[in-house]
Amino acid sequence: xxxxxxxxFTVLAPTVSSQSQLLPxxxxxxxxxxxxxxxxxxxxxxxxxxGRYVAVEAASEDSWEEEDGAKADLAAxxxxxxxxxxxxxxxxxxxxxxxxxxxxxxxxxxxxxxQLRSEGKGFDRPLWSSQTPSDSWxxxxxxLPNTTEHYRIAIEGRPGETPGSSVAIFEIxxxxxxxxxxxxxxxxxxxxxxxxxxxVNWYIGGGLAQSTQNDIRNDHxxxxxxxxxxxxxxxxxxxxxxxxxxxxxxTTVPMSGCLSxxxxxxxxxxxxxSVYTRDQLGQYQELWNATDTAMATSEDQRDWADWELAExxxxxxxxxxxxxxQVVFEVAFNSPRGGRVxxxxxxxxxxxxxxxxxxxxxxxxxNCDFESGFCRYTQDDTGRSSWRRVSVKPNxxxxxxHTTGAGSFLLAHSRxxxxxxxxxxxxxxxxxxxxxYCLRIHYSLRGFNQTDQALAVxxxxxxxxxxxxxxxxxxxxxxWIANDITFQTSQPSKLLLVSVCRSFWDCGSVALDDIxxxxxxxxxxxxxxxxxxxxxxxxxxxxxxxxxxxxxxxDWVRRRGSTPTSYTGPRADHTTGLGYYVHMEASPMLPxxxxxLRSRALRGSRSPQCLHFFYHMYGSGVGSLRVLLARDGEDAxxxxxxxxxxxxxLRATVEYHSxxxxxxxxxxxxGSSVRSDVGIDDVAFENGPCQDKEIHAAxxxxxxxxxx
Numbered sequence: 001x002x003x004x005x006x007x008x009f010t011v012l013a014p015t016v017s018s019q020s021q022l023l024p025x026x027x028x029x030x031x032x033x034x035x036x037x038x039x040x041x042x043x044x045x046x047x048x049x050x051g052r053y054v055a056v057e058a059a060s061e062d063s064w065e066e067e068d069g070a071k072a073d074l075a076a077x078x079x080x081x082x083x084x085x086x087x088x089x090x091x092x093x094x095x096x097x098x099x100x101x102x103x104x105x106x107x108x109x110x111x112x113x114x115q116l117r118s119e120g121k122g123f124d125r126p127l128w129s130s131q132t133p134s135d136s137w138x139x140x141x142x143x144l145p146n147t148t149e150h151y152r153i154a155i156e157g158r159p160g161e162t163p164g165s166s167v168a169i170f171e172i173x174x175x176x177x178x179x180x181x182x183x184x185x186x187x188x189x190x191x192x193x194x195x196x197x198x199x200v201n202w203y204i205g206g207g208l209a210q211s212t213q214n215d216i217r218n219d220h221x222x223x224x225x226x227x228x229x230x231x232x233x234x235x236x237x238x239x240x241x242x243x244x245x246x247x248x249x250x251t252t253v254p255m256s257g258c259l260s261x262x263x264x265x266x267x268x269x270x271x272x273x274s275v276y277t278r279d280q281l282g283q284y285q286e287l288w289n290a291t292d293t294a295m296a297t298s299e300d301q302r303d304w305a306d307w308e309l310a311e312x313x314x315x316x317x318x319x320x321x322x323x324x325x326q327v328v329f330e331v332a333f334n335s336p337r338g339g340r341v342x343x344x345x346x347x348x349x350x351x352x353x354x355x356x357x358x359x360x361x362x363x364x365x366x367n368c369d370f371e372s373g374f375c376r377y378t379q380d381d382t383g384r385s386s387w388r389r390v391s392v393k394p395n396x397x398x399x400x401x402h403t404t405g406a407g408s409f410l411l412a413h414s415r416x417x418x419x420x421x422x423x424x425x426x427x428x429x430x431x432x433x434x435x436x437y438c439l440r441i442h443y444s445l446r447g448f449n450q451t452d453q454a455l456a457v458x459x460x461x462x463x464x465x466x467x468x469x470x471x472x473x474x475x476x477x478x479x480w481i482a483n484d485i486t487f488q489t490s491q492p493s494k495l496l497l498v499s500v501c502r503s504f505w506d507c508g509s510v511a512l513d514d515i516x517x518x519x520x521x522x523x524x525x526x527x528x529x530x531x532x533x534x535x536x537x538x539x540x541x542x543x544x545x546x547x548x549x550x551x552x553x554x555d556w557v558r559r560r561g562s563t564p565t566s567y568t569g570p571r572a573d574h575t576t577g578l579g580y581y582v583h584m585e586a587s588p589m590l591p592x593x594x595x596x597l598r599s600r601a602l603r604g605s606r607s608p609q610c611l612h613f614f615y616h617m618y619g620s621g622v623g624s625l626r627v628l629l630a631r632d633g634e635d636a637x638x639x640x641x642x643x644x645x646x647x648x649x650l651r652a653t654v655e656y657h658s659x660x661x662x663x664x665x666x667x668x669x670x671g672s673s674v675r676s677d678v679g680i681d682d683v684a685f686e687n688g689p690c691q692d693k694e695i696h697a698a699x700x701x702x703x704x705x706x707x708x
Contacts (some may be wrong), residue, residue, distance in 0.1 A: 002651050007031040023174040025092045025100075025153060028056050034157075036172075039086035041601070041661070043642050045157070056157040057166030058108075068408045081160070087169070091119065097350070098144045099179040100153065101191060103171040106133045108166050109160025110370040114142060115533075119150040119685045122605035123533040127252055137170055141191040141249035178348040179249050180259065180327060184220040184228045191249035192230070200244040200333060205231040205342060218349060220262050220312050220344040227344075232331050234271065234338030241332055246343070250280070254519075258353035259319045259327065261346040262312040263657050265290065275317065277325040280556070281524050282327070288317040299539050312344070315588035317352040318320035320360060323518035369403040370402035370410055376516075380425030381498070387512070394646035400594040402442045402480040402574075405614070405650035409513035409618040413501040422507070428495030428515075438522040439485040439495070442577075446478055447508025453500035454660075455510055457485060466496065481577035481594035484522035534602075534685030536583055537575040543683075544600035545582075553593035554670075556582045556680075568619030569677030574649040582703065583616070584668040586676035591623075595667040598630070602685070604660040610690035611638075611654040612665065614682040617645040621673025625680075627654055628665040635665065643671070649681065655690040 027034035030051040045056050104112055111131040113361075115124035127142045130578045157167035173188075182190035184204065194202040204229040206219045232244040265273065273290035319327075324576030331341045350361075362598040368375035370389055380384050386411040393398035394550040403411040412424035426657035431437065439457065448454050455472040470488040501507035518525065538558055547556055559582045563569030564589055584595050615625055627639040639654045664685075 016116050022099055023176060025089050025094075025095055025172065025174045026174045027678070028052075029170065033599050034089035036087050039088055041086075043083050043085040043526045045085050045087045046585070049184045053168045053170045055085070055166050055168035056159055056381065058083065058110075058161055058163065084156055084158040085167075087155040088117070088158070089155075089172075091152060092174075093151050094144070094174075095146055095148055097178060098178060099173075099175050099177060099181075100127075100142050100144055101171075101173040101175070101179070101188065102128075102140045102142075102155075102169065103137050103173075103188070104140070105137050105168045105170070106130065106166075107168070108133060109162050110165050111158040112167050113156045113158075114140075115154040115156065117154045117603075117637060118145070118147075119152075120606050122685065124154050125533050133369045134296070137192050137683065139188055139249075140309060142252040142658045143179050143255070143543055144174070145253055149222075150362045151275070178255070178344060179251065180255075180348045182248075184230055184344065184345045185221060189230075193247050195245040195247055197242065197244055199236045199238050200232055200234065200242045200247040200331075202230050202244055202329075204565055205229050216485070229342050229344035230324040230329075231340060231342040234333040236337055236339055237333040237336045238266075242338075243330060243332045246329040248346075250324050250326050251321060252324060254323070255348070257319060257348055257350070258316055258352040259287070259346070260314065260353075261329075262314050262344050262476045263290070264312055264342040265339055270333065270509075271341060272332045272336060273341050274330050274332075274455065275321070276328040276330060277321060278328050279323055279325050279521065279524055279550050283519065283521070287319065288315060289328075316354050316525045318354070318357050319348070323521065323524050336702060358432065361435065361519070362436060363517040364432070365429050366515065368515050370401075370408045370513060371403060376429040378427050380427045380582050382551050385412060385424045385501070387420035387424050394648040396651065399444070399478070400446045400646065400648040400650070401478075401511075402444075402649075403651070404649045405646065409511050412499045412510045412512070413507055422501035424501075424510070426497040426501045428497075430492055430494050431489055431517075433489045433491035433493065436486065436488045436520060437519045438525055439480055439487065439515070439522055440517075440522070441485070441497070442480050442482050444478065444511040444513075445472070445508060446511075453502065454496050455512075456500075459487065460488060460494040460496045461491055461493045467493075468619030477572070477577070479572040479577045480511075480574070481572075482575065483546075484526065486522045505572040513522040532707050536683045538573075538681060539575060542582075546598050548596040548598060548665075552595045554584060554586075554589045554595045556584050556595055556597045556666075556668075557585050564673055565619075565675045565677060568622070568675035570616040570649065570681075574614045574616075581616075581679050581681035583677050583679040584620075584670070584682045586621070586623075586670045586678075587674045589670040591670055591672055592668055594623075597666040597680070599664040601661055601663060602658075604658050604662065605687065606659065606691045607687060608655055610656050610688065611656065611684070612649050612651060612686070612687040612690075613654075613666075614681045615641065615645075616677075616679035616681075617641060619644060619671075619673075619675035620645045620673040620676055621676040622678065623671030623676050625670040625678050626667045626669075627652075628655060628667060629658060629662055630665050631658065631660055631662040637705075638664075649679075653690050653692060 027036060027045060033047055033054060039262045043056055047054050050305060093218045100265065102114060106112055106362055111128035111129065114127045116127055117124045128140055155169065159167050182192055187708060207226055218224050219229050230246055258522040273287045274286060276284045276286050278284050329343055365376055374389065389408055390411045391408045392398050392400050394405050403409040413422055441456055445454055454469065456468060457470040458466045458468050460466050470485040496510065499510045502648050542558065558580055560573060562571045564584065569583055570581060573579045617625060621642045626637060628635040629638055638656050639652060666680055670676045
């Protein structure tokens with residue numbers, strides 16, 4: 001067992017005794033694992049002989065146990081990157097919102113991931129992960145939303161292969177409520193931390209530190225002298241502006257509701273006390289400041305002397321967080337006589353503070369794939385040309401839509417008459433103001449000499465005022481391109497998509513498909529480290545997919561852009577048009593030879609499972625593509641296509657059932673010539689039966705070739 005710093009135990013010991021209320025699933029690993037058990041398919045977690053932690057560690061050459069070595073080798077064959085151990089909690093049944101706090105250490109290289117495993121579902125939902133090594137213990141918090149489903153906590157430790165690497169867990173705390181909540185009575189401080197400043201910092205007050213609050217009779221939580229709170233004092237402030245920040249743990253799920261806390265400013269305020277949210281990009285947004293509250297609550301015209309007599313001042317402020325955020329309590333001092341600020345009893349409620357608060361807006365009302373119509377989009381009559389909903393039956397010469405390859409999309413400027421200056425305007429639903437949005441659109445251009453006015457997005461306010469938020473800048477490529485647009489509205493506005501055709505010589509056709517809208521910043525969403533379980537777009541790597549080396553005559557290659565051989569393979573990926581996909585490069589292979597791509601091990605499920613993916617089979621010599629279910633050394637055929645299909649990406653839908661652990665294998669076989677490349681992109685697994693069936697031909701609108 002790797003030796004871990006004894007300092008961890010001495011600091012950690014008081015944490016257990018001071019913990020107030022713990023829910024099932026909590027464990028301090030003092031003498032046993034509290035019902036947590038290792039998954040026998042992987043490396044073993046080992047309880048330290050003296051208790052206090054459970055660990056999984058890299059094996060040295062002279063101490064590698066044959067059993068664990070075999071498991072690690074099996075894991076490698078299943079597509080796992082390096083050895084790993086999986087620790088499973090007992091079945092938990094907690095219908096109320098709760099907070100899981102993990103006390104852990106990553107020594108050397110390695111990683112740790114926490115997942116939620118719902119009973120009866122085939123895929124785990126990632127909650128949190130880290131690959132940051134630490135010299136001592138660290139704390140991470142993650143919210144567990146309320147649910148009626150039984151579930152387990154799955155903790156995956158991945159020690160690096162360098163000697164001495166290990167991943168250890170010291171404590172698991174599951175407590176009722178939200179991770180933002182804290183009364184500061186426990187030594188872990190609910191994951192709150194001070195951002196260090198040379199002169200002013202947040203400290204723990206109360207208890208034995210009574211000298212810091214002579215004008216406060218009691219803390220707020222217990223209303224006595226032994227309770228605790230957080231405070232910051234200006235006594236050591238030296239520069240004109242000194243700032244102290246108290247940071248909450250980062251939320252892990254979208255949250256909307258009422259944030260409340262109590263504070264005290266013991267002296268005549270010589271400071272600015274504010275509360276912000278801070279996202280993973282480091283962007284701040286102010287929620288509240290003490291000056292505003294003083295003005296807003298001064299109905300009784302209290303003077304500063306009255307404020308000094310008031311022991312605790314309650315604050316309630318609405319919080320809307322579509323992305324992970326921290327809550328930041330910030331105090332800025334302008335001199336050593338700036339006073340002191342004390343904070344206690346931070347709480348959160350899913351109900352907004354005021355009944356007048358606007359409910360959280362559902363941005364999906366602006367989503368549309370145009371398969372069944374225009375959704376909530378309408379044509380703007382001020383334009384001189386209309387967007388038309390069309391379908392293109394895909395074949396060797398025609399690209400289909402983006403959604404399925406054989407569905408519908410919108411088309412503008414497809415037929416030019418004698419009139420010049422065509423303008424096509426598409427108006428979306430009304431969006432509330434003072435919110436940040438992430439818009440993704442897919443478009444394709446044909447025949448434009450100048451693209452500066454080919455497609456633009458505006459916000460149209462009431463009264464007709466328009467603000468441009470994006471204009472298309474890519475050269476015409478004849479492929480579907482995705483673009484993410486972050487914008488913020490100052491007042492209620494509608495999306496307006498405009499395409500301008502100035503003259504016959506400069507104009508071409510514009511296709512539009514798959515519009516999606518979500519709350520938050522596009523860059524933040526793209527930067528999230530945890531992906532949707534079971535999904536892979538190959539943008540950041542292979543997602544655990546591995547290749548069968550035995551018997552394979554070639555490789556699945558991760559690539560962007562077109563394939564090396566002309567007249568075969570994709571010209572671009574399906575996800576964004578500018579990203580990555582995987583393909584079988586047929587050039588070095590002989591006819592009949594194949595390549596196999598394996599998923600990581602998937603759990604069995606009592607309910608059906610649905611697999612979606614996009615495939616590309618274009619070329620005069622294309623062979624076959626098959627999807628297999630692999631279990632216990634045997635393969636079962638789930639789906640297959642033979643020969644050339646289309647120049648477009650087509651969506652496949654596969655429903656299957658497996659009660660036992662299995663893998664999905666994509667097997668491509670080379671055909672008669674080198675023009676036999678096969679591509680795969682945007683693989684997605686879903687629990688439950690498939691809701692939509694695979695489309696093989698155009699439907700809904702008259703087939704058209706005008707996008708080409």
